[in-house]
Amino acid sequence: xxxxxxxxxxxxxxGATLLEHYRSQVMTRRIYTILVVVGVLxxxxxxxxxxxxxxxxxxxxxxxxxxDFIKNFMPRDPFEIFRAMFGIESPYFDGSAKYxxxxxxxxxxxxxxxxxxxxxLIVTVNIAIVSTIIGGAFxxxxxxxxxxxxxxxxxxxxxxxxxxxxxxxxxxxxxAGLLTAVLSIGPIAAIxxxxxHTVGALGKLFFEVVENADMKPDEGLKSVGASWLExxxxxxxxxxxxxxxxxxxxRMEINVxxxxxxxxxxxxxxxxxxxxxxxxDYAAQTYxxxxxxLVTIIAIDQLSGWLRRxxxxxxxxxxxxxxx
Amino acid sequence: MSAISAAERARLEQKFPEVFKTSFLKRHGLIVGLGVTxxxxxxxxxxxxxxxxxxxxxxxxxxxxxxxxxxxxxxxRLRFGEDGTITPQWSSRGQYPVGATIDWLTPHxxxxxxxxxxxxxxxxxxxxxxxxxxxxxEAWPVAITEDAAIAPEGVPAAIQQDGQKVIVDFGFAGQAExxxxxxYVQRRFFGWANFLYDPKSPLWGHDFFxxxxxxxxxxxxxxxxxxxxxxxxxxxxxxxxxxxxxxxxLFQTLVMAFVGTLLATLLAFPLAFLAARTITPNRxxxxxxxxxxxxxxxxxxxxxxxxxxxGFGPGPIPGIAAIFFTDTGALGKVYAEALENVDDKQREGMKSVGASPASxxxxxxxxxxxxxxxxxxxxFWESNTRSATVIGAVGAGGIGLKLLESMGTNSDWDKVAYMxxxxxxxxxxxxxxSTAIRQRLIGGTGH
Numbered sequence: 157x158x159x160x161x162x163x164x165x166x167x168x169x170x171g172a173t174l175l176e177h178y179r180s181q182v183m184t185r186r187i188y189t190i191l192v193v194v195g196v197l198x199x200x201x202x203x204x205x206x207x208x209x210x211x212x213x214x215x216x217x218x219x220x221x222x223x224d225f226i227k228n229f230m231p232r233d234p235f236e237i238f239r240a241m242f243g244i245e246s247p248y249f250d251g252s253a254k255y256x257x258x259x260x261x262x263x264x265x266x267x268x269x270x271x272x273x274x275x276x277l278i279v280t281v282n283i284a285i286v287s288t289i290i291g292g293a294f295x296x297x298x299x300x301x302x303x304x305x306x307x308x309x310x311x312x313x314x315x316x317x318x319x320x321x322x323x324x325x326x327x328x329x330x331x332a333g334l335l336t337a338v339l340s341i342g343p344i345a346a347i348x349x350x351x352x353h354t355v356g357a358l359g360k361l362f363f364e365v366v367e368n369a370d371m372k373p374d375e376g377l378k379s380v381g382a383s384w385l386e387x388x389x390x391x392x393x394x395x396x397x398x399x400x401x402x403x404x405x406x407r408m409e410i411n412v413x414x415x416x417x418x419x420x421x422x423x424x425x426x427x428x429x430x431x432x433x434x435x436x437d438y439a440a441q442t443y444x445x446x447x448x449x450l451v452t453i454i455a456i457d458q459l460s461g462w463l464r465r466x467x468x469x470x471x472x473x474x475x476x477x478x479x480x
Numbered sequence: 481m482s483a484i485s486a487a488e489r490a491r492l493e494q495k496f497p498e499v500f501k502t503s504f505l506k507r508h509g510l511i512v513g514l515g516v517t518x519x520x521x522x523x524x525x526x527x528x529x530x531x532x533x534x535x536x537x538x539x540x541x542x543x544x545x546x547x548x549x550x551x552x553x554x555x556x557r558l559r560f561g562e563d564g565t566i567t568p569q570w571s572s573r574g575q576y577p578v579g580a581t582i583d584w585l586t587p588h589x590x591x592x593x594x595x596x597x598x599x600x601x602x603x604x605x606x607x608x609x610x611x612x613x614x615x616x617x618e619a620w621p622v623a624i625t626e627d628a629a630i631a632p633e634g635v636p637a638a639i640q641q642d643g644q645k646v647i648v649d650f651g652f653a654g655q656a657e658x659x660x661x662x663x664y665v666q667r668r669f670f671g672w673a674n675f676l677y678d679p680k681s682p683l684w685g686h687d688f689f690x691x692x693x694x695x696x697x698x699x700x701x702x703x704x705x706x707x708x709x710x711x712x713x714x715x716x717x718x719x720x721x722x723x724x725x726x727x728x729x730l731f732q733t734l735v736m737a738f739v740g741t742l743l744a745t746l747l748a749f750p751l752a753f754l755a756a757r758t759i760t761p762n763r764x765x766x767x768x769x770x771x772x773x774x775x776x777x778x779x780x781x782x783x784x785x786x787x788x789x790x791g792f793g794p795g796p797i798p799g800i801a802a803i804f805f806t807d808t809g810a811l812g813k814v815y816a817e818a819l820e821n822v823d824d825k826q827r828e829g830m831k832s833v834g835a836s837p838a839s840x841x842x843x844x845x846x847x848x849x850x851x852x853x854x855x856x857x858x859x860f861w862e863s864n865t866r867s868a869t870v871i872g873a874v875g876a877g878g879i880g881l882k883l884l885e886s887m888g889t890n891s892d893w894d895k896v897a898y899m900x901x902x903x904x905x906x907x908x909x910x911x912x913x914s915t916a917i918r919q920r921l922i923g924g925t926g927h
């Protein structure tokens with residue numbers, strides 16, 4: 157028997173056993189793969205049909221309306237978009253808010269003005285920058301207490317990490333909503349909401365950087381009797397600073413988007429203007445805002461990408477990009 | 481430490497000028513940076529009108545809102561009748577069933593009423609002509625006249641005459657507003673009122689443990705179904721807390737994140753092969769594909785969400801579509817970068833044995849990038865679970881919209897706290913799940 161196996165596959169009995177094992181392992185692996193894929197697909201279709209039934213309009217019923225909406229959602233002429241963008245009076249102006257591009261302009265002097273949408277955009281971008289600065293400052297202070305190499309694996313690390321996790325997961329709209337109820341609609345609610353999330357998100361990235369820092373400078377300072385604070389200041393901070401700034405910039409890109417969304421639920425800025433204009437069917441104004449936002453986001457992405465490449469070089473540039 | 485002589489010092493300075501005479505920016509960069517940041521923050525203080533906004537804030541309400549997160553208020557208006565009786569009138573959120581015995585609100589036979597705030601030392605004895613206010617055991621009679629309530633002279637700070645009414649503050653336990661025709665009582669208790677069953681339910685008054693006991697007891701409360709079923713049914717249909725509705729909305733949010741991310745992954749996967757320079761040697765296709773990714777990624781998720789809400793109506797579909805569009809761009813970009821960084825040797829190996837282009841990619845590329853792809857998608861799934869909440873709030877439905885509605889009433893902060901806890905729990909659960917899957921995929925080194 158062993159002899160026939162030997163002749164048919166050209167393998168020794170040991171080799172044949174090996175081949176058999178290999179084949180059975182491949183088989184098991186394939187079965188698992190198929191099971192996982194089928195499971196995910198079943199879950200996907202179940203979830204999709206559930207989503208369809210839970211929606212107020214059904215997908216295939218609404219699809220023609222969707223196309224109609226896109227088709228009809230056109231400004232009266234293409235230049236209307238630019239008039240809306242730069243706050244220039246429309247030839248179609250009939251007293252309604254739909255064609256009123258001028259009344260919200262911010263006049264700096266008698267002749268120089270900032271168009272309303274650009275002003276709102278400046279508000280949104282400023283919200284993002286301020287929240288990144290505030291959140292980054294707090295994350296900077298907290299991150300050293302979450303790093304194992306600086307405080308050990310004790311209760312301090314545990315508490316600080318849990319605080320960061322809660323800040324990260326806490327729904328931003330609740331902070332914004334609570335502050336809106338107290339302070340009425342305005343940028344402060346948005347700043348607080350975005351800052352809080354930033355503390356959690358940046359704090360996590362920061363302490364990971366600190367944990368990866370080279371501990372030799374720290375040992376050197378320890379050997380000359382430096383205190384904990386001095387060791388952090390002179391051994392750790394100079395090492396991690398470029399990475400911190402790089403993550404801060406990356407966070408700022410994300411915060412521009414976040415502050416737009418928070419703006420739409422009560423934080424003011426371009427998000428709110430956009431929600432109103434699309435809700436009231438002001439096509440020209442909606443397109444103007446979309447173009448402005450697109451240009452701003454691409455510009456900020458490029459600028460911060462360039463700065464980060466200069467700061468940390470390509471290797472760290474890509475590191476941790478997805479974990480934000 | 482031994483000192484360096486002046487000559488030695490001069491020699492060192494001359495030998496290493498780059499160490500001793502660095503540029504201005506290098507020496508003072510930190511201070512300049514901090515100064516600019518502080519100046520910018522000061523500018524923003526005025527730009528955003530922070531000062532006036534903080535001044536005009538309704539700070540007195542804040543403490544009430546925050547206390548509402550973990551405690552509840554019973555708010556009866558005790559109205560004075562013509563015949564000397566007092567009848568409590570409950571708000572729409574009445575937390576007691578009709579005719580229930582309330583231990584802090586005792587009616588007496590002569591029509592008067594006693595309201596206690598924690599202990600007998602802090603209470604109100606209410607008749608239609610006089611309200612006896614006990615603060616710390618001391619009695620202060622407040623006289624009720626035709627058109628006003630008047631506090632006596634020399635009252636403590638807890639009792640305040642405010643125009644024609646008298647306000648009594650008992651701290652956390654509550655407060656009372658005494659007027660000429662009613663006493664408006666706010667009695668605060670720790671915890672969430674009626675979290676299990678609403679006052680209309682036959683199970684009202686049961687706590688968690690007695691409910692569990694009920695589940696295992698033989699006598700059916702409702703002959704039509706078993707006790708366990710009845711308890712769950714009554715809990716889900718709690719009108720005050722709307723458990724069923726909240727859980728369904730939470731599930732919708734999770735569905736949005738799951739379907740959106742998965743569809744984006746499925747579409748981004750083939751497109752990334754077209755975008756990667758090393759896989760598809762056609763510059764025009766690469767360029768077009770990458771710009772396409774950039775475009776749909778840079779149009780904000782908010783814009784997609786509002787756009788599709790406009791088209792499909794509120795619900796999970798616009799949320800799914802928004803996440804799908806944004807993430808196809810983001811994932812496509814990340815995937816294409818991963819594909820461009822693959823090790824070429826395996827592809828060469830496949831080519832050298834004469835494999836077809838499809839096989840080269842299947843066996844030479846996919847095994848290398850698949851763990852990276854899956855791990856990236858899991859990251860996105862995780863973060864989308866969070867962003868689906870916000871997307872919901874702008875109109876796509878789900879728990880976000882429910883949160884916004886509850887906050888809009890300004891009196892449902894306990895419900896907001898409940899939903900926040902649910903969201904936190906789900907986010908932690910998913911974080912840990914996706915971390916576990918990722919670690920199994922890339923063997924513990926990935927984070």
